[in-house]
Amino acid sequence: MMTTSERSPYRLDSLAVHAGHDDLGALGVHALPIDLSTTAPLDSIDSGGLAYEALASGSPLSPGMPTVYRRAWNATVARFEGAIAALEQPDGESETVEAVAFASGMAAMAAVLLSRVQAGLPHVVAVRPLYGGTDHLLATGILGTTVTFVDADSVQEAIGPATGLVVVESPANPTLDLLDIRDIARQAGSVPVLVDNTFATPVLQRPLGLGAAFSLHSATKYIGGHGDAMGGVVATRAEYARRLRPIRTITGGVLDPWSAYLLHRGLPTLPLRIRAQQASAARIAEWLAQQIGVSRVFYPGLAECDPRGLVGTQMTGPGAMVAFELAGGFASAERLCARLSLVTHAVSLGGVDTLIQHPAALTHRPVASTAKPGEGIMRLSVGLEDVEDVIADLARGLA
Numbered sequence: 498m499m500t501t502s503e504r505s506p507y508r509l510d511s512l513a514v515h516a517g518h519d520d521l522g523a524l525g526v527h528a529l530p531i532d533l534s535t536t537a538p539l540d541s542i543d544s545g546g547l548a549y550e551a552l553a554s555g556s557p558l559s560p561g562m563p564t565v566y567r568r569a570w571n572a573t574v575a576r577f578e579g580a581i582a583a584l585e586q587p588d589g590e591s592e593t594v595e596a597v598a599f600a601s602g603m604a605a606m607a608a609v610l611l612s613r614v615q616a617g618l619p620h621v622v623a624v625r626p627l628y629g630g631t632d633h634l635l636a637t638g639i640l641g642t643t644v645t646f647v648d649a650d651s652v653q654e655a656i657g658p659a660t661g662l663v664v665v666e667s668p669a670n671p672t673l674d675l676l677d678i679r680d681i682a683r684q685a686g687s688v689p690v691l692v693d694n695t696f697a698t699p700v701l702q703r704p705l706g707l708g709a710a711f712s713l714h715s716a717t718k719y720i721g722g723h724g725d726a727m728g729g730v731v732a733t734r735a736e737y738a739r740r741l742r743p744i745r746t747i748t749g750g751v752l753d754p755w756s757a758y759l760l761h762r763g764l765p766t767l768p769l770r771i772r773a774q775q776a777s778a779a780r781i782a783e784w785l786a787q788q789i790g791v792s793r794v795f796y797p798g799l800a801e802c803d804p805r806g807l808v809g810t811q812m813t814g815p816g817a818m819v820a821f822e823l824a825g826g827f828a829s830a831e832r833l834c835a836r837l838s839l840v841t842h843a844v845s846l847g848g849v850d851t852l853i854q855h856p857a858a859l860t861h862r863p864v865a866s867t868a869k870p871g872e873g874i875m876r877l878s879v880g881l882e883d884v885e886d887v888i889a890d891l892a893r894g895l896a
């Protein structure tokens with residue numbers, strides 16, 4: 498059972514197909530197996546107790562140990578974690594990356610925040626914009642954290658003796674703002690940086706090689722890629738992974754094996770999906786920029802959206818998310834959504850079909866009014882349809 502990434506001679510596309518499949522030949526199977534057991538037979542009271550102790554310490558379970566109980570360990574979930582760890586492993590780094598999976602992206606975020614509260618460092622420095630759920634979790638402080646929201650240039654000044662985490666997204670939800678992750682890590686000094694890597698995926702960006710301590714994904718989005726499985730995953734180094742696993746067991750935000758299987762099944766096509774969806778997104782962003790009803794387009798592939806030149810250096814490509822502002826504001830947004838037929842009006846993103854939504858009303862509804870996206874802003878997750886059909890649909894909506 499591979500639980501951590503081993504140094505691999507293979508490139509990303511090969512890893513995406515094969516990571517987490519290493520032992521299948523020995524098991525005599527070809528497709529990913531699913532273990533649905535909620536409990537595991539014990540050889541003796543002692544061996545059960547030893548496994549229990551190992552799990553409570555947060556270390557990955559050694560092969561041959563009883564898994565005890567699904568909330569503490571599951572082989573299908575561990576297999577998926579091994580694959581994500583392999584994809585997030587920075588080139589040339591000797592320390593092995595691990596991954597810890599959760600029931601959702603928000604369960605993953607909550608566990609990281611709780612681990613910092615548990616370390617006695619409950620203050621968080623965060624750079625907006627962030628996904629609305631993350632913004633809400635931080636602003637309400639329901640997990641015992643406090644937060645200071647700052648500009649990307651003021652992270653260092655905001656750090657105090659109780660600061661346990663810096664939280665950023667790049668590209669950020671919903672307006673695709675790019676942050677220089679190396680510069681954020683430099684400002685953070687010894688404080689760990691969490692990068693929400695949901696929009697980039699490991700195909701376009703590996704934050705742990707840029708100085709981040711945590712790379713977090715809503716796996717519900719691109720990793721699963723088909724809009725039918727929910728999960729979250731955090732790639733990090735052993736020191737932090739050991740603290741996250743017991744929190745997951747104690748609080749119960751575990752990924753179920755069916756979802757782990759579906760998320761893992763999404764990985765082989767992830768690089769292809771990202772590249773195809775990205776090519777369409779670039780074409781759509783250029784087209785949108787020429788439409789009279791569109792006052793602004795947000796896409797990292799447009800020069801004005803990437804003044805620091807991070808696409809091609811920090812990220813290998815601009816991704817497949819596009820945002821744009823309608824000159825007619827909310828009324829135009831309402832009309833656009835009502836007229837679309839190929840594009841689905843729905844929250845979420847990263848799937849094979851194109852989705853559009855109004856962040857201020859939906860994904861970013863709980864965000865403070867001073868930080869909320871504008872009423873004319875729409876967020877588009879570009880899918881795998883023929884791009885000309887998507888453009889024709891948008892053209893009808895904008896007419």
Ligand SMILES: *Cc1c(COP(=O)(O)O)cnc(C)c1O
Nearest residue numbers: 601602603628670695715717728
């Ligand atoms: C959706 C999303 C989340 C939350 O993930 P869930 O799987 O819905 O809990 C976190 N961050 C970003 C950037 C997201 O888009």
